[in-house]
Amino acid sequence: MHVILKIFFFALGAIVGSFLNVCVHRLPRGESIVSPGSRCPKCGRHICWYDNVPMLSYVILRGRCRHCGSGISSRYFVVELIAAFLFLMLFLRFGLSVDLLVYLAFTSSLLVMSFIDFEHKIIPDILDCPGIVIGFVVSIFLPAMHVRPQPWDSIFESPAVIAAADSLSGIILGGGFLVVLAIAGKAVFKKEAMGGGDVKLLAMIGAFLGWQMAALTVFISALIGSVVGITAKLRMKGSYIPYGPYLALGAIIAIFYGERIILWYLGRLGMGSSLAF
Template sequence: MKEVIKILAYLLVIAYGLVIGSFLNVCVYRIPLNQSIVYPPSNCTNCNSKLKWNDLIPIFSYIFLKGKCRYCGSKISMRYPIQELLTAIIFVATYIQYGFSLYFIKFVILFCFLIVISNIDIKFQDVYSVTTIPGIVIGTIFAAAEKYLYSSSLGNYLLGAILAGGIISIVVYSTGAMGKGDIEIALLCGMFIGWKYSLIMIILSFVSGGIIGVLLIAFKIKGRKDYIAFGPFLALGTLLVIFFGNNILNWYLQMFF
């Protein structure tokens, strides 16, 4: 019986992740256009036909429709099912790591913000405050909830936001190599993960950003003077510390202390 319940729990998390992933697709498309993310209902971006429920089943609708709109035949971007699947995978991984707990809810909400922010940053090289400020507020609420429920330190998260945002601010204003929106992303991440993990997150972000940047230039996908969105690397660093933060911290302490 326990195994059945366990399987059902996983299926529920997967289904939840797929549905949320579909909603995040809407956010990524509409936020840069300054459109409402709840109204009007979903429609084809090419012919504007209102989509029915059977056009909106995550991943499966894309497969059944062979990647085309049933009304005008225009091609549907692979980005939509990929993001739905990615969101479901992240949700399941978070559930495996934290179970159904406050931390599960907290981190899947953070990942939702980061998925939207990263996609928009990659596509438009821009960060919208509507995707960062609400996240920072929600992160503060979770920090307060942890202090009340688990006697966690609220200062840990506040310092995390200050450190992460402060370090990125120094880079932004001293070099101009990054955008001001990256400061907001760093504040958001720091508010969710605390100061120790924020330091690790920043290091991982710069390392991964440097490696990917070199590869993009080496394969001539980007030029030396082209802008490379840094938001996704802050998101990647945050994801890594959420899943492997303790291991990384223990390895660092063993290596240098």
């Protein structure tokens, strides 16, 4: 049974990934993500279902349109592959639960935002603004998604209120931190170093994961970003670096390892579960 579920979530991820590709292509262009069906961007011919099987069709057709032979972006294959593995790993981490559904939706939207940011250097408001509100509301109904201990554990009794406070401070810390960074970046580099989209994205991550995870996300993304050479890119003439993908990757790593990292860190500080922030 477990093996069937693993295959199911991997396949589901690939299918959802195929839809996420449609979102990546159409959302920035202001097109409907529901209709019309998939078309070749070059020749405009309708893509049949058998040429639209996630991952497989791309390999079988060697990344080319069946009709006109023009190349299809490898991004289609990459997004489907990432989504497939992400869905499988989230299932293994959270099992069949409501939490799993939330994480599947949350990380799917992170994936869409990352690839839109890659291509267009923007993150559409239609994704991150509702995401902030949804993250806050979900926190009230699924307080177990938030890390404990929290500094206000002794003030509030209801887990829902504690999680809501965590979500709200995640929004404020996440958004506020990058606003400060954006202003500082502009002062130092004399140009836009951080976009408004990044601010809203981190606020959304804070809404879903709380302030500690948002801080951890910043730390992880900065670490990865500097390894990849973000600082070198910052000095390049007039180029704006998309930071969204790093934040998204940081958040996904935080989902899997964040709780362990935070508890380990608190333990090192000698705070453990007794909590003395």
